[in-house]
Amino acid sequence: MNKKIDELLKDNTSVLLTSPHNMRYFSNFSGGEGVVLFAGDKKFLFTDSRYTEQAKGEAVGFLVVETNDYLKSACEVLESDNGCRALIEENEISAKDYTRICSMVKNCEFTFGAEKINAQRMVKTETELEKIKKAEEIGCKAFEHILDFIKPGICEKEIATELEYFMKKNGADAIAFETIAISGKRTSLPHGVPGDKKIEKGDFVTMDFGCTVDGYCSDMTRTVVVGKASDEQKKIYNAVRNAQQAALDVICEGIRGCDADKVARDYIERAGYGQYFRHSLGHGVGLLVHELPNLSPKSEIVLSENMVTSCEPGIYIPDFGGVRIEDLVVVRKDGCENLTPATKEIIEL
Ligand SMILES: [Mn+2]
Missing domain, CATH: 3.40.350.10 (Creatinase/prolidase N-terminal domain)
Known part of the structure; x- marks a missing residue:
């Protein structure tokens, strides 16, 4: 210090x-x-x-x-x-x-x-990393829990509340930000607010949530399908998942934020959805849920070991729906350590 x-x-x-x-x-x-x-x-x-x-x-x-x-x-x-x-x-x-x-x-x-x-806060100490890891683990547990909870007929607010309650009951000090739990066509809103809309068969459900442990934040997003996924839903889901993997494969010490962003953006572009990915690939996470470094088209920051960043591409199609998948990673010398083991296989509930 x-x-x-x-x-x-x-x-x-x-x-x-x-x-x-x-x-x-x-x-x-x-x-x-x-x-x-x-x-x-x-x-x-x-x-x-x-x-x-x-x-x-x-x-x-x-x-x-x-x-x-x-x-x-x-x-x-x-x-x-x-x-x-x-x-x-x-x-x-x-x-x-x-x-x-x-x-x-x-x-x-x-x-x-x-x-x-x-x-000065970008590179984390081991103690800080432990807190972030613990917070992200709680998030992953909450995701597993919520898969049994989501059913047609319950509303978005109930999903958000259940995620928050579960995290607090399982070691979180607080939520890191207002939980996003949105469904159906509303998943085209990257930062939609949970409402009274009831979950229906065929809906995408996107959940973006996190908690704090000793002041340090977690952040993760998963999108699931209620019922059988349509071909279009599968296509969008796989495009986001593969774009995320392509970016995760290049994140390591020495890469600039803009270059990591470009890898995911180029993938989504080639998949034909370029116009529907309109936010940055990721952001640093620590005492704040949004901090440096940014992974965005404009970010010249060169990543170094022990920085923590999210990796969260998305595709959002107005009047149809959207998918976002977000992991938290620690930048390492020759790669990155993923703190979000929760499955990314397409889930049909
Ligand atoms: Mn995030």
């Missing part, structure tokens, strides 16, 4: 963290409310009386300051440092607060550092 802070302090005198995830990453404080400040070799955590005790227990080595105005207190420290240059998370501070810190600190130059700060 110190090395990562040193990296950020190389060209700056201070780092001001205002997001719950970066505060947690760099200080271990999980309360979410406060401000973390690295100023030279001093480490501060400003929080209010609701969190002081927790903060002192978690943020070992930090000076925990109880205050009702985190930013003002942090600014007093910055103001006392002549020639201060502070990195801030420009996407994690409101316009109002940014204006405030600029007016409170006269002799400090604030630099937008969100990308640089967030990039």
Whole structure:
């Protein structure tokens, strides 16, 4: 951790963290409310009386300051440092607060550092990987469980709720994001919201879900068919599955995010569904369910060992339906380790 802070302090005198995830990453404080400040070799955590005790227990080595105005207190420290240059998370501070810190600190130059700060979280430690693996295992168990639960007549919301309940009962601390469980023609919506629609024979059912373990997220997607799959459904399913496999085969240290994306995209294009794959192939997963690195046509990030990314191509045909299959992988030197063993054979329930 110190090395990562040193990296950020190389060209700056201070780092001001205002997001719950970066505060947690760099200080271990999980309360979410406060401000973390690295100023030279001093480490501060400003929080209010609701969190002081927790903060002192978690943020070992930090000076925990109880205050009702985190930013003002942090600014007093910055103001006392002549020639201060502070990195801030420009996407994690409101316009109002940014204006405030600029007016409170006269002799400090604030630099937008969100990308640089967030990039420090890309490569995971073994401890972080263990937490992500555990969360993904719970997801896989939930998927097995839900296969017995899905029947014609139950509604999408019931499937989503059952997945969430099962994950929490089996070791999850929380859900990582709002569960997606959609069916029939509605599966053409990549991020559809579960509704009262009842499951019918012949439906695709797409489920995208995840949980957290000690703050770390999991993320997986499976699509199943209720009843017998039609030829068209099989064709789409296999195109997505093979595109995903083609991408999984090339993900390793050294490949750029855009090149991994292209492998899956080219496969789907050749299968004749190019216009129906309109999102990125994948995203990093850690304390946030969407973080760096991105696997997208624009991502120049070169993958390195122990980054965690999803691999999730999809085909979505309006007024027909869609398929997405998503695994989570750890990037390794000469390949990737798949954390999502749940079957990808086409399932007909
Ligand atoms: Mn995902």
